[in-house]
Amino acid sequence: MAIKSPTPAFALIDCNSFYASCERVFRPDLSHTPIVVLSNNDGCVIARSADAKPHIKMGEPYYQIRDKLRQHGIVPFSSNYALYGDMSQRVMSVIESMVPALEVYSIDEAFAELTGMTEPLEPLGRRIRAQVLRSTGIPVGVGIAGTKTLAKLANHGAKKWQAQLGGVLDVRAPHRREKLLKACDVSEVWGIGRKMTAHLAGMDIRTAWQLSQADPWMLRKHFSVVIEKTARELAGTPCLELDEPDVPKQEICCSRMFGQRLLTLPPIKEAVATYMMRASEKLRAQQSLCKKIQVSIRTGMFNPEEAKYANGVVIDLPYPTDDVRLLTKMAVDALDQLFRPGFRYSKAEVLLLNLCQRGEYTGDLFAESQPAEATKVMTVLDQINQRWGRGTLRAASVPTNPEWGMRREMMSRSYTTRLDQLWTVGRI
Structure with a gap:
């Protein structure tokens, strides 16, 4: 006799107004205050709390809406990606502990495989929602359905009609699915x-x-x-x-706009060293080695009154490596041939190319390879930074508070990733 396979079931768990919710976790005084989060260099709105959406459109430039924000009592925040990334990992860890399999779809949402689970799924969705809120302070919506596309739409319905549904919607029943689709x-x-x-x-x-x-x-x-x-x-x-x-990425890029135009070479070298530090962290995190790097710099391209210049160079490395010291030296030295005086530089980029996993490449008998000591040093570097926070140990060419850094005048503290900025509770 044929065994009937379990009916497929998926859940889409999505954080509500994630960036704004992260800010509210550590600012409970803003629990009923509308919030917007701005892009790099405080450029434009990239996230809004639900109570800010009726007044502010996504993508509006900050300099154009300052008066409107004050008028409606909306609090702006500079983007704090270290905080958002850490809070995302915490949310996903909680969800992963409660479901058989999880696909992290983006920083604020994930699909869960629920096929074959014996317990009722709608109560499970409510338990997930309650546990995430209790453990992280982040509110989520849960959509449950027989397909991923339906689960995504059910999640939309769970948020749209949250007052009636309590943030969880299960549309596996045909009549519920039909009602949702028609709405x-x-x-x-x-x-x-x-x-x-x-x-x-x-x-x-x-x-x-x-x-x-x-x-x-x-x-x-x-x-x-x-x-x-x-x-x-x-x-x-x-x-x-x-x-x-x-699967491991085949290219890794780190690129940022400077907080101000740069006219001289030394601060550009600092920026490239900083970007290479971050790119090499990503490289080692996926246990890859790099065979080539590309370094490029450019001026602003949209101001008709500014002279324009852009240039880049690809550099072959002496051997596949993940050693930030070698990568930084090669990248910074390349700037000497790229830099041209007289221009106002706005952006630099480092790109790691020809990535391979350890053991996947075969050099000739006499080819140079990364020294074992370098691998040990990089391991210790990452262990220290993972334990004590990113940037605790870094290359000497990487400054802590550079003048060219992104403008983030309204950034919240790094409550979860820096010991010196931990959340403190004082007496009233």
Whole structure:
């Protein structure tokens, strides 16, 4: 007798207004105050709390909305990516401990595999939501369905009707799925952008329900297999599985705009050394070695009154390496041939190329290789920085508070990643 396989079940757990929620965890006095978070150099709005959304649009330049923020009592924060990344890891660790398998989709959301779990799934979703809030202070929404696309849409519904649903929506039952699909515009479906929404509207497909009922083969013929799979998933047929853990990257880039225009070479060298420090951390984290690097610098490209210049160079390394000392020296030395006086430089970039895992490359018999001592030094470097915080041990050419650093005048403290900025509680 054939054994019936378990019915597929997925959950999409998504943090509510994640960047703003991270700020509120350590500022409970702002729990009922609207918040926006700004991009690098305090450029434009990249995140908004729910109560800020009616007043501020995503992407609005900060310099244009300062008066509006004051008018509505909205508090702006500079982006604090170290805090957000650490809080994300904490959230994902809590979720991972409660589900059989997890696919971290982005910094603030993850798909969970729930197929075959014996306990009722909606109460499980509520337990996940409560445990994440209790352990991290971050509110999340949970959407549960038989496919990943439906789970994503269910999560959208869980947030949209949070007052009625309590932040959890299970649409595995056909009548619940139909009700959700009829209530959602097709533009709210995962992967359906503006152009596709317009194309589908031309075919009189305006709701998620209409898309789920459309002929999949017709959709494939007119659009792509991706839209076909989306429609099948909305109809309840699983086409997407949990992704495997990411394979090691083949390139690693670190690029930043300077907080101010730079006219001389020494601060640019400091910036490149700083970026190489971060890139090499990522390189060692995925246990790769680098065979080539590319270094480039440029001026601002949009001010018609500024002279424009951009240049870069690719450098072959003497052997595959993850040694930040060698990588930094080669990158910084390359700036001597790239720099041209008389320009106002706005950005530098380092790119690690031709990456390979240890043991994957074969040099000739007499080829030089990274010394064992260098590998030991890098191991100790990473262990110290992991224990005591990034930048505790660093190259001498990397400054702590450079004048050229990103403008982040409203950045919160690094509450979870720096010992000298731990959250403190005093007596009233």
